[in-house]
Amino acid sequence: MSRNDVIQLLYIVAFSMFITGLRMLRGPRTAVRGNQVAAVGMAIAVGATLAQPGVGDWLLIVIGVAIGVAVGVPAARSVKMTAMPQMVALFNGVGGGAVALISVVEFRGAGGDLPAQELIPILFAAIIGSISFWGSNIAFLKLQELMKGGLKTPKAVTAVLAAIPVALAIVIAAGSESELLFWLILLSAGALGIFAVVPIGGADMPVVISTLNAFTGLSAAAAGVALDNTALIVAGMLVGASGTILTKQMAEAMNRSIGNVFFAGVGTGGGGA
Amino acid sequence: MDLLTELAILVLAAFVGFEVISKVPNTLHTPLMSGTNAIHGIVVLGGLLLIGPAEGFLNEFLLVIAIAFGTINVVGGFLVTDRMLGMFKDKKKKPELEE
Numbered sequence: 182m183s184r185n186d187v188i189q190l191l192y193i194v195a196f197s198m199f200i201t202g203l204r205m206l207r208g209p210r211t212a213v214r215g216n217q218v219a220a221v222g223m224a225i226a227v228g229a230t231l232a233q234p235g236v237g238d239w240l241l242i243v244i245g246v247a248i249g250v251a252v253g254v255p256a257a258r259s260v261k262m263t264a265m266p267q268m269v270a271l272f273n274g275v276g277g278g279a280v281a282l283i284s285v286v287e288f289r290g291a292g293g294d295l296p297a298q299e300l301i302p303i304l305f306a307a308i309i310g311s312i313s314f315w316g317s318n319i320a321f322l323k324l325q326e327l328m329k330g331g332l333k334t335p336k337a338v339t340a341v342l343a344a345i346p347v348a349l350a351i352v353i354a355a356g357s358e359s360e361l362l363f364w365l366i367l368l369s370a371g372a373l374g375i376f377a378v379v380p381i382g383g384a385d386m387p388v389v390i391s392t393l394n395a396f397t398g399l400s401a402a403a404a405g406v407a408l409d410n411t412a413l414i415v416a417g418m419l420v421g422a423s424g425t426i427l428t429k430q431m432a433e434a435m436n437r438s439i440g441n442v443f444f445a446g447v448g449t450g451g452g453g454a
Numbered sequence: 455m456d457l458l459t460e461l462a463i464l465v466l467a468a469f470v471g472f473e474v475i476s477k478v479p480n481t482l483h484t485p486l487m488s489g490t491n492a493i494h495g496i497v498v499l500g501g502l503l504l505i506g507p508a509e510g511f512l513n514e515f516l517l518v519i520a521i522a523f524g525t526i527n528v529v530g531g532f533l534v535t536d537r538m539l540g541m542f543k544d545k546k547k548k549p550e551l552e553e
Contacts, residue, residue, distance in 0.1 A: 199493050203474045206489045213539045216489050220532040230499045237506035245518040249525020257533035268534055269488045276494050276527035282520040283500040286513050298457045391487050398494045406460050408500055415467045416496040422471025424490050434480045
């Protein structure tokens with residue numbers, strides 16, 4: 182068995198543990214253990230990836246991980262119980278940001294010259310990742326009450342903002358190798374994320390965060406297709422799909438529909454929560 | 455791996471994801487969201503895979519940030535979920551919410 186086979190097997194172990202962990206998170210009695218199972222699965226996936234041939238620049242990896250631990254652990258430890266939703270929003274946001282950055286580097290590394298089966302998932306990952314990053318940060322600011330509502334985004338503006346990154350992505354997919362266009366995709370998708378979340382009231386924010394959580398999962402799955410990495414594909418898609426179902430259930434529990442939350446605007450918020 | 459195999463895996467994972475969340479008690483919505491949030495921190499793998507072959511300061515710089523972001527997502531995500539669920543344990547005396 183080659184080293185690559187072992188890595189692939191470890192990935193299978195890892196995503197089996199993600200699925201088991203998610204199943205256990207459904208019930209109050211098994212939830213704590215479920216979270217731990219998923220965390221061990223993640224450790225296995227990371228370990229297997231580090232063993233991959235060609236993985237290197239250890240100094241930079243250590244720097245990146247050290248920064249992540251130095252920021253993530255104290256933040257998770259010290260956050261007040263009442264501030265949990267905005268903490269989740271922030272963690273979700275950085276996940277989306279990571280996807281967006283990875284997509285830029287993929288594009289830049291190839292000088293923009295990529296086969297369609299890599300380019301299209303990268304463009305998808307860039308758009309969704311950027312929406313998730315900026316949207317989640319706004320969700321955080323609003324829940325933390327650092328930003329007050331009031332600004333109402335007309336539907337037409339949202340529609341235009343949604344059309345811009347898609348149009349730019351089509352230009353790149355059609356053959357443009359412009360890096361500037363790629364950055365503009367990230368910027369315009371970010372603007373969409375901001376303007377879509379700004380008008381939404383605090384009571385509806387958990388549904389928004391859950392939606393963006395599913396988005397980040399989808400973007401991670403797309404990045405996985407581009408990188409030929411099964412662990413990313415499976416874990417990302419699991420979150421994308423289960424996050425969508427969860428969003429629907431959360432909205433139902435508050436007597437709201439997802440469409441209501443995103444498009445009803447200010448002043449109608451707070452159906453139940 | 456060829457694209458169609460990857461698409462097959464993608465579609466199957468989507469169905470598993472849809473099925474794995476059946477009826478969840480309302481109190482577990484936020485921890486479950488937080489748990490799935492930690493799982494998509496797996497994007498950190500993308501940064502780890504790309505940083506070795508990456509050339510140029512900007513690419514490396516962006517990937518260090520990506521790895522830091524991914525690590526925050528994973529480590530913070532699992533820790534916060536654990537803390538939320540720890541809160542549940544204290545209130546264990548309450549009647550079980552499982553159907």
